[in-house]
Amino acid sequence: MCGIHGLYRFDGEPVAPALLSAMGDITRHRGPDDEGLHIAPGGRCGIAMRRLSIIDPAGGHQPISNADDRLWVVCNGEIYNFRELRAELQERGCRFKTGSDTEVLLHLYDLHGDDFVHRLNGMFNFALWDERRKRLLIGRDPLGVKPLYVHRSATMLGFATEAKALLQLPGLSAELNRDALADYLHLGYVPAPQSMLAGIRKLPPATLLAVENGEVKEWRYWRLPSRIDRATTEAEWVxxxxxxxxxxxxxxxxxxxxIGAFLSGGVDSSAVVACMARHSDRPIRSYAIGFEGGEAERLYNELPYARRVAGLxxxxxxxxxxxPDVVGLLPKLLWHMDEPVADSAFITTYLVSEFARRDVKVILSxxxxxxLFGGYRRYLGDHYVRKLQRLPRWSRRLMSRVAGQLPSDRHSKLLNHLRLARGFLASAELSPDERYRSYLQVLDRGTVAALTRSAAGGDALDAAFAAAGDEDALNRMFAVDAETQLPDDLLLLTDKMSMAVSLECRVPLLDLELVELAAAIPESLKVKNGRLKHLMKQALADVLPPDILDRRKRGFGTPMGAWLKRDLAPVLRRLLARDVVRDRGLFDADVVARLVADHEAARMDGTDALLALMNLEIWSRLYLDGRSPDDVTAELKSLIA
Structure with missing residues (x-):
């Protein structure tokens, strides 16, 4: 695990070692144990890394070359099947210099060319320099567990695991990418290939990019399978x-x-810990987090469930x-994120990562x-719509009108149920794709257009729906999630927040073989008779008790909506004040004021929308205004004081 970065020059100028070092210095948190670089003869290309030593700590220094120094590689992440690949390569006469998993990439590429990526099971981004062909190849893992950013100009192509490293390049300054703004407001994150910084893009998951003879080629090497297996029985699937x-x-x-594991007491983390316990001769180290406070905090406190599973x-x-000192955390965490996000799970992920890092260097999540297995409430939309459609149309319309008048808040049990009912009834008459969009969106496209004073257009969800298969409704949603929210929200914040404290976070439920298995399971078995994760829960029935398997789902977030009305209210009101909004020049101040007022009066649950706007303003102060996290933190704390 580390951070990689590098540069290819189109203009014949040599890559400067000091520039590569500067790119590494700003991402030192990703790899505090070691650093290294290689500049090709003639200086056309340089690749470099910061290393967090996990496999072969003593001997796995990068970059690694093959025997004749013709091939060089840096890799961020882990290749989980490297031992099997290494044995196979040794049988074919390959000689290894190290015990590192990264070295298998060199020999696989030498034997198979670009197709070597099809042999890998892991989370990774890498850069490989082929001296004979004078060719740079960079790539990202199939699911997008590890991020990779790219900048291309007339004179150079730069890449890095974090966008902030690319801002060290000459001629590239931090400017807002306005083309990404609508998607961010709509979804609460910036979907690939866009980033929030102009001139910097994300390499999409499962993508390779090659530079050879001054030409750049980019292609997708893997997609989620769309064939549904209806012949396998339920017992066989289990x-x-x-x-x-x-x-x-x-x-x-x-x-x-x-190594350790996050444990919330939910089905997923409990499944991971149960499997770990089966393969360990000593107790697994597990880590859980809860919040102090009132009713809202208690709703997010899963410690009793985690404690029960830990005991079992x-x-x-x-x-x-x-x-948590949220005001003190937000500027620092948004600096680490590289781009704003409206998912409060990034705060929780950072806090529990910081806690676990005191003991371990690797964590499983x-x-x-x-x-994979159909665990979100939004996957039940079609199930309940079919039930609702049995009612007369006039009664459905009446229910929808009444629901629109209900109060909405997610931090009280009653108001949270009303929020969910309101959202479901408001979307029940929409098409399946638009209904699913309504569950995912932070702000609807009409509000985004009003905020930005621009016409609504196509977006990342449109593209993902167009590419998804339609043989099975639930797996269609899975395919859309795998192209959008999963890599660009959940996995991005997991990577950035764990690596902020130099902790490697692995996600075994997104193992490539398991993902391809899950993609073939029919909807009727993944979610059976309204039971989310039916097959997965059946597979765990001999390990975990019913009160854990079937308890109500609670996301890995924070009581942010309550905080925005209490502790963070002065910060929110100042950051989204009319004069601040006007000076930033991005949004209609009247629309912003209405969103704040509606949330405070519980006319709508504006938690994600207001967090999106607030975090964008904090991010802008950090990146666009060039201020330090400490400076922005001091300013925000003065508002509360």
Whole structure:
């Protein structure tokens, strides 16, 4: 695990070692253990890294070259099947210099060319220099677990695991990418290939980019399978899932340093810990987080469930109860994120990562289980719409009108139920694609257009729906999630927040073999009779009790909506004040004021929308205004004081 970066010059100027070092210095948190660089003869290309040593800590220094120094590689992440690949390559006569997983990339490329990526099971981004062909090849893993940013100009092509490293390049300054603004407001994150910084784009998941003879080529090497297997019985699926999860977790436990697991007491994290316990001769170290405070905080406190699972599985359990200094955290965390995000899970992920990093260097997480096995409430939309459509149309219209008048808030049990009912009834008459969009959106496209004073257009969800298969409705949603929210929200914040504290976070439920298995499961079995994750829960029934398997789902977020009305209210009102909005020049101040007023009066749950706007303003102060996190933090704290 590390951060990689590099540069290819089109203009014949040599790559400066000091420039590569500057790119590495700003991402030192990703790899505090080691650093290295290689500049090709003639200086046309340079590749470099910062290393967090996990596999072969003593001998895995990067960049790594082959025997004749013709091929050089840097890699961020882990190749989980490297031991099998290494044995196969040694049988074919390949000689290894190190015990590192990264070195297998060199020999696979030498034997198979660009097709070598099809042999890899892992989370990674890499850069490979082929001296004979004078060719640079960079790539990203199939699901997009590890991010990779690219800048291209007439004179150079730069790449880095974090966007802030590219801002060290000459001629590139931090400017807002206005083309990404509508998607961000609509979805709460910036979908690839866009980033929030002009001139910097994300390399999409499962994508390779090659530079050779001054020409740049980019192509997709993998897509989520769309064929549904309707011949396999339910009992057979249960066994295949049980075996697949166990194998995936076992693969991802490979480490030469201490390892642990996040444990919320939910199905996904509990499944991961249960599989880990089966393959360990000592108790698994598990880590959980809860919040101090009132009713809103209690709704997000899953410590009793985590404690119960820890007891059942015999883990060495660690938990922390926090009342976080959110004002002090936001500028620092948004600096690490590189771009704004409206998902408050980035705060929780950082806090529990910081806690776990005191003991371990590698952590396993349950991220991805909801997408694979049908765990989100939004996946029940079609199920309940079919029931609703049995009612007369006039009664459905009446229910929708009444629902529109209901109060909305997610931080009280009653108001949260009303919020969900209001959202469902308001979207029940829409097409399946638009209904799904309504569940995902932070702000509807009409409000975004009013905010930005521009016409609504196509977006990342349109493109993802167009590319998704239509044989199975639930797997169609899975395909859309895998192209959008999963890599560009959940996985991005997981990577950035864990690496902010130099912690490697692995996501075994997104193991490539398990993902391809899950993509073939029919909707009727993934979610059966309204039971989310039916097959996955059946596969875990001999390990976890019903009160854990079937308890109500709670996301890995924070009581942000309540904080925006209480502790953060002065900060919110100042950051979104009319004069601030006008000076920034991005939004209609009247629309912003209405959103704030509607949230405070519980006429709508504006948590995500207001967090999106507030975080964008904080991010702008950091990146566009060039201020330090400490400076912005001091200003925000003065508002509360």
């Amino acid at each position: 066994e295949r899932i049980r075996t697949g999860m166990d194998a995936a977790v076992h693969r991802q436990m490979v480490s030469d340093v201490p 599985l015999g883990t060495e359990h660690h938990e922390i109860v926090v009342k 349950g991220v991805g289980g909801d997408e």
